[in-house]
Amino acid sequence: MGAEMKTEDKNIAELFGRIQNAKHLVALTGAGVSTLSGIRDFRGKNGLYNDMDAEKIFDIEYFMQDPSFYYGQAGSFIYNIDEKEASVVHLVLGELERRGFLKALITQNIDLLHQKGGSKNVIEIHGSPKTHYCLRCAGVRMDFDEAAALVRAGELPKCPKCGRALKPAITFFGESLPADALREAVSESQDADLMLVLGTSLTVYPAASMPDYTLRSGGEVVIVNNMPTPLDHRAVQRFDDLGEVFEGLKACLTG
Ligand SMILES: [Zn+2]
Numbered sequence: 001m002g003a004e005m006k007t008e009d010k011n012i013a014e015l016f017g018r019i020q021n022a023k024h025l026v027a028l029t030g031a032g033v034s035t036l037s038g039i040r041d042f043r044g045k046n047g048l049y050n051d052m053d054a055e056k057i058f059d060i061e062y063f064m065q066d067p068s069f070y071y072g073q074a075g076s077f078i079y080n081i082d083e084k085e086a087s088v089v090h091l092v093l094g095e096l097e098r099r100g101f102l103k104a105l106i107t108q109n110i111d112l113l114h115q116k117g118g119s120k121n122v123i124e125i126h127g128s129p130k131t132h133y134c135l136r137c138a139g140v141r142m143d144f145d146e147a148a149a150l151v152r153a154g155e156l157p158k159c160p161k162c163g164r165a166l167k168p169a170i171t172f173f174g175e176s177l178p179a180d181a182l183r184e185a186v187s188e189s190q191d192a193d194l195m196l197v198l199g200t201s202l203t204v205y206p207a208a209s210m211p212d213y214t215l216r217s218g219g220e221v222v223i224v225n226n227m228p229t230p231l232d233h234r235a236v237q238r239f240d241d242l243g244e245v246f247e248g249l250k251a252c253l254t255g
Pocket of ligand 1: 161
């Protein structure tokens with residue numbers, strides 16, 4: 001072992017030490033985690049907003065008028081899960097949970113990639129396409145795989161009772177966030193003695209308030225994001241490059 005450890009490697013080793021010593025580790029993830037899997041950030045440099053009308057795709061009023069618009073657009077970035085790879089971030093977070101380090105994962109993402117990466121306790125505060133339901137008929141449910149097969153075949157997932165298009169349980173503009181998931185997210189954030197804030201600029205509420213709950217309960221926050229966040233000055237460690245940090249953590253886990 002000739003060469004001296006690079007500063008970044010030292011910092012990642014220090015982060016791994018924190019992860020191992022944490023009693024209640026929680027992660028909060030945003031769009032930056034998905035962009036590593038080729039999913040575009042809604043608001044970032046190569047964001048969906050540049051060439052796709054995300055406001056319209058996820059607008060509840062518009063969906064009720066014309067659900068085929070959502071299904072037509074979302075086919076290529078939500079229902080094509082088989083074509084997407086979990087990134088090193090998803091995989092390492094899944095492994096950290098499997099080894100008992102990570103207690104909960106709060107995400108703003110709706111792409112199911114954390115589940116693909118092996119995470120089980122995923123709290124999806126912006127909802128999830130894992131379930132589709134009828135806006136009219138109580139109790140009608142269709143799971144992701146069944147809905148995705150229909151969407152990929154160019155069909156709409158429809159309610160067997162009333163024939164209307166089913167809606168994914170993603171929170172659309174004009175809808176309330178899922179109350180149970182939010183309560184759970186707040187509770188986990190308060191219990192966390194260490195929160196990893198990953199790929200989010202902490203500008204969208206209520207996700208942005210989660211690390212505040214951790215800090216107010218006496219916990220520590222580590223931030224990994226390629227843009228500044230309002231909480232950078234309160235983080236015990238701050239990194240820019242998610243890929244580099246998680247390749248480093250992967251090496252710590254396997255080495
Ligand atoms: Zn129905």
